[in-house]
Amino acid sequence: MPTYAAPVRDFRFVLHDLLQIEKFSNIPGFEEATPDLVDAILEEGARMVDEVVAPLNQVGDSEGCTLEDGVVTTPTGFKEAYATYCEGGWGGLTADPDYGGQGLPHVIGIVMQEMMSGANMALGMYPGLTHGAYEAIHKHGTDEQKRTYLPKLVSGEWTGTMNLTEPHCGTDLGLMRTKAEPRDNGSYRITGTKIFISAGEHDMAENIIHLVLAKIPGGPEGVKGISLFIVPKFHVNDDGSLGDRNGVVCGSIEHKMGIHGNSTCVMNYDGAVGYLIGGAHRGLRAMFTMMNAARLGVGMQGLGVSEAAYQNAAIYARDRIQGRSISGTKEPGKAADPIIVHPDVRRMLMTIRAFNEGARALALWTGLKLDMAEKHPDDRARRDAEDLVALITPVIKAYLTDAGYESANMAMQCYGGHGYIHEWGMEQFVRDARITQIYEGANGIQALDLVGRKLPEHMGRSLRQFCHPVDAFIQENMTDAGLKDFVMPLAKAFARFQQATAHVAQAGLKNPDEAGAASSDYLRMFALVALGFMWARIAKVANDKIGQANGDAGFYENKLKTARFFMARMLPDTSSLLSKVTSGAETMMALDADAF
DSSP states (O other), X not given: OOOOOOOHHHHHIIIIIISOXXXXXXSTTTXXXXXXXXHHHHHHHHHHIIXXXXXXXXXXXXXXXXXXXXXXXOOTTHXXXXXXXXXXXXXXXXSOGGGTOXXXXXXXXXXXXXXXXXXXXXXXXXXXXXXXXXXXXXXXXXXXXXXXXXXXXXXXXXXXXXXXXBTXXXXXXXXXXXXXXXXXXXXXXXXXXXXXXXXXXXXXXXXXXXXXXXXXXXXXXXXXXXXEEEEESEEEOTTSOEEEEOSEXXXXXXXXXXXXXXXXXXXXXXXXXXXXXXXXXXXXXXXXXXXXXXXXXXXXXXXXXXXXXXXXXXXXXXXXXXXXXXXXXXXXXXXXXXXXXXXXXXXXXXXXXXXXXXXXHHHHHHHHHHHHHHHOSSHHHHHHHHXXXXXXXXXXXXXXXXXXXXXXXXXXXXXXXXXXXXXXXXXXHHHHHHHHTTSSSOHHHHHHHIIIIITTGGGGHHHHHHHHHHHHHHHHHTTOGGGHHHHHHHHHHHHHHHXXXXXXXXXXXXXXHHHHXXXXXXXXXXXXXXXXXXXXXXXXXXXXXXXXXXXXXXXXXXXXXXXXXXXXXXXXXXXXXXXXXTTOSHHHHOSOGGGO
């Protein structure tokens, strides 16, 4: 059975040493986030996920969810674990105190997302989706809607979903058929079918608040005619108590490749009563608040599964004896050496580790920028941070899930034949991680969003929020002899990235297919440079800390060793990616469609 231990020491390093979040006490929410409180949250969160959530990961995979007479039953222990999660107040960690939340920074919430995903991705999805529903209502709801729904979503007594996809359309929401017929009292009757609705029906909460995209008859065609509606499973009375069942039922649950512990539902709306949120025909604006939160959360799923897979593969590699080291016997008292002595096993483990630690720094840096975008007292600082978050969100969603899936595969490979066997748990990590590349906008869509919308947005203003800090770091540290192994590789990769950016911008103006053909490779290149920036910053901090480590020098030395591996073995991929980005669309588009 696989194990999981939340990487508390690394969280502390990123939050305190790298990001130094205690310096942001001028931002609301941070004044309470003292180092002692943050550490206490990390320790208690780790205890909860390690002891309560992680042991149910294989249970959820083996049992899955069951549907009978419209009622979904979650796997053994899920309901009790979710209750423990709610009792600890974890769902309200970053929520508005006006609605029962603790008002802590988003960067702390992102830590919790990784912990939950690493411990049990399927279970973590239930509160994760609820958080997205909370964000949408908090930002776009009326005061009455906020008072009605937010306290229960924050407490976890009610959960939330988002309903976009229909049987005939996924990303192309303009083809949507679900209708919202106006009623005299200001509400609407929602009729239609939605598919792939995660946590659409379950037995863990007394009510489920569905956020549903639908079209009001007579509205504009395509996506401009989409509106968003709050559709509760049970009607909510004026006093907050629950009334009769609404006209929404789960028609079936999907039998999936992975995340068996989460109920993926077909939801049928038959004249269900819904309440408009965010204004008529402005549903995408409101839904994207939820989707952007979800995309960051899905990125953390990729990272969380990668961390869990790494931990187990490293344990196995230290224990499993097989063959002798090609450079000479390492364990003469044993029949064979442990497989961790073999260079190719080291290659896999180091690749996963370098991704995990670099991606964690990038995600938490983004979380800090999210806090600044929402709450910084300076208008310009808020705008700049918002630009960066918008730019980096598709990168985090796509790259952290692509690399997370690759990491799970490599970790499984470390086990040899045992990795293919269910009881070891590694193949579950691979299956669970695979969905992260697809849902909340398939990764190809994220790449198109990056090159087609985010790069040109505001005349390139958003891109400057990434490029300027990278360039400034390179210039400030170029002459530091102790950092040459990190700054020079970053500088070369950054130069390639700038060249690729210019090509995508220029070629895409002449022919949109050029930008589309380059998009996925460009996004991966962007991500590698972003991780290179994180690793160079990590190396600078580690260099400074080693002399004052007080017995923890080994931790910082390992940071430097891992940083060197990333710079030497992973960042050079930007060279081949540049060749791909600039190779053009012709070879990709040359084959006639009917030749496939």
